[in-house]
Amino acid sequence: MNRLQEAAWEERVSQGSSEPIRSRRLTLPERIDLYRIPWIRPLLQSRWPQFLIRSLTLAGFVFTIAAGLFGSRVGSHNFAIIFVWIAWWTALKLVFIPLGGRSWCSVCPIALPGEWLQQGGILEKRHRRFGLNLRWPKRLRGSWLQSSGFLLIGLFSALTLTNARVTAWVLVGLFGMAIVLSLVFERRAFCSYICPIGGFTGIYAKTAPVEVRVIDTKICAAHSEKTCYQNCPWGLYPVALRDSSQCGLCMECLRSCPKDNIAVNLRPFGSDLGQARQSSRLDETFLALVMIGSALAFSAVFVGPWGILKSAAFAIGSPAWALYGLGFLALNLVVMPGSFALAVWMGQRWSGYKTQLRRAIANQSQVLLPLGLFAWIAFTISFALPKLNYVLSVVSDPFGWGWNLLGTANTTWSPDVSGFSPILQVALLLIGLLWSTSVAWRLAKVNNQSVFRQTLPILTFCLVFSLAMLWLLVG
Amino acid sequence: MHKEWLARIIVIVLVATAIAIPIGAWWVRSQGNVIHARMAETGGWTPENLTTEVGQPLHLRLTSDDVMHSFAIGQSDQPAVDVIPGEMTEVTLTFDKPGKYTFYCTRWCSVNHWRMRGTIEVTGPETTAEAVEPPLYVTLGLDIDAEHHTEVIPEQMPSAVRGAKLGVNIPAEYQSHEYYLSNSPVELWKALREESSLSRHGDQDLWDLVALTWQSNTRPQDLTEGMQLFATNCAACHGEAGAGDGVFADDLDQPKTGEHAVMQAGEMTTLPTDFTDPDHMLAASPAHLQGKILRGGMGTGMPYWGPIFTEEQTWALVAYLWTFQFETED
Amino acid sequence: MINEISGRRFTVWRWVVLAGMVFLVLFLPFPVNATTPVDRTFRIQASRFEYSPSVLSVHPGDRVTIELLATDVVHGLYIDGYDLETTADPGQTARLTFVADRQGSFRFRCTVTCGNMHPFMIGKLQVGHNALLWRGSLLAGLALIAGAWRVRK
Numbered sequence: 001m002n003r004l005q006e007a008a009w010e011e012r013v014s015q016g017s018s019e020p021i022r023s024r025r026l027t028l029p030e031r032i033d034l035y036r037i038p039w040i041r042p043l044l045q046s047r048w049p050q051f052l053i054r055s056l057t058l059a060g061f062v063f064t065i066a067a068g069l070f071g072s073r074v075g076s077h078n079f080a081i082i083f084v085w086i087a088w089w090t091a092l093k094l095v096f097i098p099l100g101g102r103s104w105c106s107v108c109p110i111a112l113p114g115e116w117l118q119q120g121g122i123l124e125k126r127h128r129r130f131g132l133n134l135r136w137p138k139r140l141r142g143s144w145l146q147s148s149g150f151l152l153i154g155l156f157s158a159l160t161l162t163n164a165r166v167t168a169w170v171l172v173g174l175f176g177m178a179i180v181l182s183l184v185f186e187r188r189a190f191c192s193y194i195c196p197i198g199g200f201t202g203i204y205a206k207t208a209p210v211e212v213r214v215i216d217t218k219i220c221a222a223h224s225e226k227t228c229y230q231n232c233p234w235g236l237y238p239v240a241l242r243d244s245s246q247c248g249l250c251m252e253c254l255r256s257c258p259k260d261n262i263a264v265n266l267r268p269f270g271s272d273l274g275q276a277r278q279s280s281r282l283d284e285t286f287l288a289l290v291m292i293g294s295a296l297a298f299s300a301v302f303v304g305p306w307g308i309l310k311s312a313a314f315a316i317g318s319p320a321w322a323l324y325g326l327g328f329l330a331l332n333l334v335v336m337p338g339s340f341a342l343a344v345w346m347g348q349r350w351s352g353y354k355t356q357l358r359r360a361i362a363n364q365s366q367v368l369l370p371l372g373l374f375a376w377i378a379f380t381i382s383f384a385l386p387k388l389n390y391v392l393s394v395v396s397d398p399f400g401w402g403w404n405l406l407g408t409a410n411t412t413w414s415p416d417v418s419g420f421s422p423i424l425q426v427a428l429l430l431i432g433l434l435w436s437t438s439v440a441w442r443l444a445k446v447n448n449q450s451v452f453r454q455t456l457p458i459l460t461f462c463l464v465f466s467l468a469m470l471w472l473l474v475g
Numbered sequence: 476m477h478k479e480w481l482a483r484i485i486v487i488v489l490v491a492t493a494i495a496i497p498i499g500a501w502w503v504r505s506q507g508n509v510i511h512a513r514m515a516e517t518g519g520w521t522p523e524n525l526t527t528e529v530g531q532p533l534h535l536r537l538t539s540d541d542v543m544h545s546f547a548i549g550q551s552d553q554p555a556v557d558v559i560p561g562e563m564t565e566v567t568l569t570f571d572k573p574g575k576y577t578f579y580c581t582r583w584c585s586v587n588h589w590r591m592r593g594t595i596e597v598t599g600p601e602t603t604a605e606a607v608e609p610p611l612y613v614t615l616g617l618d619i620d621a622e623h624h625t626e627v628i629p630e631q632m633p634s635a636v637r638g639a640k641l642g643v644n645i646p647a648e649y650q651s652h653e654y655y656l657s658n659s660p661v662e663l664w665k666a667l668r669e670e671s672s673l674s675r676h677g678d679q680d681l682w683d684l685v686a687l688t689w690q691s692n693t694r695p696q697d698l699t700e701g702m703q704l705f706a707t708n709c710a711a712c713h714g715e716a717g718a719g720d721g722v723f724a725d726d727l728d729q730p731k732t733g734e735h736a737v738m739q740a741g742e743m744t745t746l747p748t749d750f751t752d753p754d755h756m757l758a759a760s761p762a763h764l765q766g767k768i769l770r771g772g773m774g775t776g777m778p779y780w781g782p783i784f785t786e787e788q789t790w791a792l793v794a795y796l797w798t799f800q801f802e803t804e805d
Numbered sequence: 806m807i808n809e810i811s812g813r814r815f816t817v818w819r820w821v822v823l824a825g826m827v828f829l830v831l832f833l834p835f836p837v838n839a840t841t842p843v844d845r846t847f848r849i850q851a852s853r854f855e856y857s858p859s860v861l862s863v864h865p866g867d868r869v870t871i872e873l874l875a876t877d878v879v880h881g882l883y884i885d886g887y888d889l890e891t892t893a894d895p896g897q898t899a900r901l902t903f904v905a906d907r908q909g910s911f912r913f914r915c916t917v918t919c920g921n922m923h924p925f926m927i928g929k930l931q932v933g934h935n936a937l938l939w940r941g942s943l944l945a946g947l948a949l950i951a952g953a954w955r956v957r958k
Contacts, residue, residue: 051482059489066497073540074918077561123482162921305912305929307855314854314922386885386914387924399497402536402563418885418911426941430948437952459949466945475910475938514878543879543917560918583895584878711896722876722895 031265033215035254044251044264047123050106058109061171063398068168072400078164079398082390084171085161090388092197093380098373101205105198105248110174111191114182115233133186136193142283146199147290151332153196154294155325158301158313188233191248200291202245203284204373206272206366207435211265212247212254214239219261228253228262238262243272245284270435273366274442280358285365289340292368292465293332295375299472303382340368343457350457351450364458367440371462374432375469378425382473385417422474429473433466509536512544512558512580515587520578522593529599533568542584544591549577549783557582573599577782583711586726589778612766615657619766620773623758625661629682633660634802638680638687645684646670655692659760660685660800686801693794698803701795704788708780712747717799719749727776744776750799757800764793823951830943835936842866842904849873849928851880851893853920856913859928863905867932873899881916884930892917908933 034040043049060083068080075081096104116122120129153160160166178190191198214220220239228238231252238253254262300306301313312320344361348354389411396409403409440458444451511521527533537546539560546566547555556564558580570576580591612619648654649663660682667673667681676684706715712727714720728746750756768789771779784792797803845867850857851874863869873882873893881892882899886907893899915926 052485055486055489058486059493062490063493063496066494070497070501072538072561074561075921076918076924121479122486123479126479158922158925162924302925303912303927305856305859305927307852307857307859307926310854310922310925383925399500400538400561401500402538403500422910422937426937426944430941430944433945434948434952437949441953455953459953463945463949467942470938470941470945474941475935539918542919582879583875586877706897707894709896711894715896715898722874 030271031211031213031263031267033263033265035262035264044254047255050251051123053107054109054112057107058112061109061175065168065171065175067398068164068171070399071164073164074400075162075164076387076390077394077397077400079394080164080167080171081162082387082394084167086384086387087391090380090384092201093377097201097204098208098377099210100249101208101210101244102198102201102248103210104201105191106250108191110178110195111182111188111233113175114179114190115188117179118182118187131183131186134184136185136189140193142281143193143199143202143287144283145193146196147283147287149194149196150199150287150290150294151329154297154328154332156316157298158310159316161302162314187235188248192234192246198248199287200372203287203291203369205244205247207270207369207373208244209267209269209271210249211241211244211267211271212238212249212251213241213263213265215261215263219259223259223261225258227256227258231256242275245272270370270439273369273439276443277363278359280356280362282358282362285340285362285368286337288365288368288372289336290332291372291376293336295372295379296465296468296472297328297331299379299382299469303379304472340365340458340461343461346457347454351453353450353454364440364443366443367436367458367462370435370439371432371465374428374435375465378428378432378469378473381421381428382425385421425473426470429466429469433462436462508534509538509563510546512537512539512546512591513541514585515590516585517541519591520580520593524594524596526596526598527568527570529570529573529597531569533570533595535566535568537564537566538562543582544580544584545582547579547581548595549579550785551576555581568595570595570597573597579783581707586712586723588711589708592782610765610769611656611762612769615762617760617763617766619763619770623659623755623763625754625757627661627664627678628753628757630679631682632802633679633682633686633800635683635686635690636802636804638683638685641676641680641683643673643676643684645688650688650691652692655689656761659763660689660757662760663688664757686803689797689801690803693797693803697791697794698798700788701791701793704784704792705795709792712776713750714747717750717796719747719752721747723747744774745772747777750796753800756796761790761793764796765789768792819954823947823954827944827947830940830947835934835939840864840866842868844868844870846870846872849882850876851882851915851926852876853878854915854922854926856882856926856928860931861929862931863933865905865908865933867905869903869905871901873901878919879917880919880926882913882928883916884911884913886911887930890916905930905932908935909937910935 035044064080064083067078071078071080092104117130118133120126156166160170174190174195177194181190181194182188217239226237229236232238233250233252234246234248236246236253241247249264251264254264301309309324312318312324315321341357341361344364345357347364348357348360392408393411396406397403437459440455440462441451444455508525511518513519513521525533525535535546537556537558539558542560544558545555546558546564547553548568553566553568556566558564574597576595576597578593578595580588582588584591608614645667649666654663663685664681667684668678673681673684705713705717710721712721712723714724724747727744748755767777768784769779769781771777771781780789842864845863847858847861847869849861849871861869861871871882871891873880873891875893875895875897877895879892879894881890882901883890886909887903889901889903891899891901909932911930911932913928913930915923917923919926
């Protein structure tokens with residue numbers, strides 16, 4: 001935001017309106033509405049382009065499962081391992097999330113069969129529909145299950161990432177779960193509450209430059225039917241959308257709004273960050289902390305030189321693995337949340353700014369988002385960049401059966417990226433830290449009380465984390 | 476209506492293609508001769524037994540499912556080919572003579588690497604069975620499992636170089652190749668000790684003469700070949716310096732029950748022999764050593780190399796083993 | 806009015822100072838404590854899936870010999886940055902000799918598929934000081950300051 005907008009924003013907040021977003025009239029000047037661009041509009045309005053992309057990802061998904069189950073057990077020559085954990089993961093972390101927020105969710109095949117059953121048709125809704133359409137239980141709402149899922153992945157990561165069969169069964173499991181949940185609950189329950197990928201994609205979507213928002217809220221206020229809400233597979237009410245973490249960019253609301261009042265905006269990075277929140281919900285905080293802790297743990301295990309750690313992580317079921325698991329859980333459940341809470345509390349005490357600690361923690365957790373996003377990008381580059389050439393060879397020989405479909409099956413061992421890769425990782429970590437710092441200051445400024453004292457402990461937390469990541473990745 | 480059906484068809488075609496590619500290829504592939512290599516503990520060669528006919532090319536496609544292996548045929552000139560994890564290696568074999576050939580892995584892949592063997596049965600027109608001579612230790616009636624110790628141990632490592640400098644004429648009967656093959660160094664030493672012409676020489680001098688005799692019975696190319704065979708096949712257990720301290724030595728000297736049992740129950744693996752220990756080595760004849768190599772260790776963990784090495788290779792290896800006991804000219 | 810001008814000048818100057826510090830951190834050469842190059846030999850045991858020892862520390866200019874001893878299956882060793890590779894079969898120690906002329910921290914990896922965790926079989930060669938880590942850490946501190954100032958503007 002620039003200073004004028006900031007001032008207007010502060011004015012609204014200080015007026016004490018609990019839902020400042022309602023008073024926003026038109027699309028902010030810094031937004032470019034992609035839906036109004038002549039050549040993009042038909043692509044989003046018609047169901048076909050998205051459907052075709054999703055059919056391809058579905059076919060790719062099925063192919064990946066087949067490769068995982070029947071292909072070579074050697075991970076480096078199996079399409080499932082290389083495409084899931086290197087190609088797709090890199091695309092997710094470097095492109096889909098930073099540039100598109102929850103854009104993967106809009107083309108993800110896992111929810112597809114469930115959606116078809118729920119709407120009774122493949123392309124659009126039809127009369128005969130399947131499913132009980134129950135509401136998701138209130139107790140299980142939020143991203144707690146998603147954080148737990150991610151921690152579970154972390155415990156078994158050494159096996160999953162390296163074993164093609166296990167990878168395939170994990171995908172089958174997710175697929176099956178999504179279908180079952182679609183038959184029991186309404187909308188994309190799996191995506192909203194279970195999918196571990198959806199969890200962190202959602203929170204990092206707040207930093208991304210894409211959003212779906214309503215243009216003129218007055219039109220919505222006058223429109224009683226709320227077709228957008230009826231059609232949203234994520235159960236969202238577009239006019240009340242505060243941030244992009246729950247919106248899967250499926251464009252259904254766009255297509256169904258009779259007033260053409262919804263926009264797909266390109267916006268500045270981090271637009272959802274820096275706003276004071278009234279909520280005290282800690283689920284997103286916990287998820288952000290789990291991502292930070294996991295970044296440290298994964299960096300230590302996978303790209304560190306400590307063989308004993310790797311062996312412990314790999315020997316699932318052994319006492320060594322139990323110790324590793326305990327350490328991993330202690331880091332994510334005790335150390336990171338504890339030190340972050342401590343930092344927030346110290347900031348409060350020191351500055352004398354009084355507010356409910358829970359709310360302060362929930363609010364300040366926004367600071368962790370750019371930090372975590374860039375830490376994960378740097379980590380992904382660290383382990384995936386030297387292995388990108390496997391993508392070429394596995395496309396020609398997906399099952400490790402000696403094929404050579406595109407002639408690239410014998411791409412020799414990786415080129416030396418050791419020159420620029422560490423520098424790139426350092427640069428990314430620094431960008432993340434810089435950004436987090438500005439978010440922290442923006443938050444404190446909104447509250448406008450002893451800014452320095454309030455923020456210093458949290459900045460120290462961020463700095464220590466960044467130094468730790470630096471040491472793990474390039475030390 | 477049309478749109479929905481078109482959409483359904485698209486999905487079905489795409490997913491069916493995704494499934495059909497691997498299934499079709501898997502079916503086609505299973506018609507061919509693909510051999511999977513795995514560490515012996517998890518399966519070894521699959522399939523293990525192949526058949527072909529004399530003169531008929533046997534086309535094999537080899538791949539590894541875990542670690543680096545390689546494929547070679549015992550007692551043949553066929554060069555070893557690497558069997559690389561995740562990749563396919565192709566090899567075509569043609570056999571002139573019928574019989575049972577052994578194929579084996581030549582790159583250490585676990586402590587049980589030597590058990591990774593299979594057979595190729597080559598059938599052909601009936602030919603007269605070739606008379607196979609029994610190995611020398613059988614002809615000599617040696618008990619290669621019997622305890623053998625050297626009563627007299629040299630003070631220094633016997634040196635053929637020093638022995639040559641002595642300028643002594645060793646009686647001809649002791650220099651013959653037959654004598655070398657059938658007698659142990661300590662037996663020669665004792666025989667030399669009995670010789671009156673050598674009575675003025677000390678014990679160490681006589682050991683040096685033994686070393687010289689042993690050296691005269693081996694050619695440099697034998698030592699080179701033996702060294703290569705040793706490095707590839709023996710050093711992993713017996714140690715690169717022959718001291719019985721190879722990388723797998725610990726695995727072999729394990730308790731025999733529970734999770735540490737590396738061999739099948741009932742077998743008693745032991746520490747690999749220390750070739751630098753004169754007590755055993757000097758009391759063994761080359762025939763004795765050949766017997767051990769060919770027949771293996773009867774459950775001690777020592778592999779049997781009979782189907783793998785040719786006779787010439789075995790003698791070359793034996794010649795190399797003596798270099799751990801005797802200093803020879805380089 | 807004067808306060809405003811001097812305030813603005815301070816704003817500009819502090820960015821110049823910060824930029825200067827960034828420049829220094831990036832380009833100031835490290836103090837060189839020259840050590841006489843020595844010959845170092847490391848006997849590395851490679852097993853599934855670790856190197857032992859996995860962290861090697863040498864001074865710049867040392868002649869380093871790495872003896873790679875494979876203890877269970879065939880392993881390899883490739884040093885990032887030096888682009889050197891060797892492979893060892895069990896029972897056949899492989900040797901790699903080179904002069905550690907490049908400073909920094911270099912990962913070395915296994916190059917022969919040795920099982921599931923093969924892509925993560927990693928060790929570290931530290932030659933001299935790790936300039937990248939030092940510079941990165943100092944820049945992190947400066948980034949903290951810059952991020953705070955950016956918002957205050």
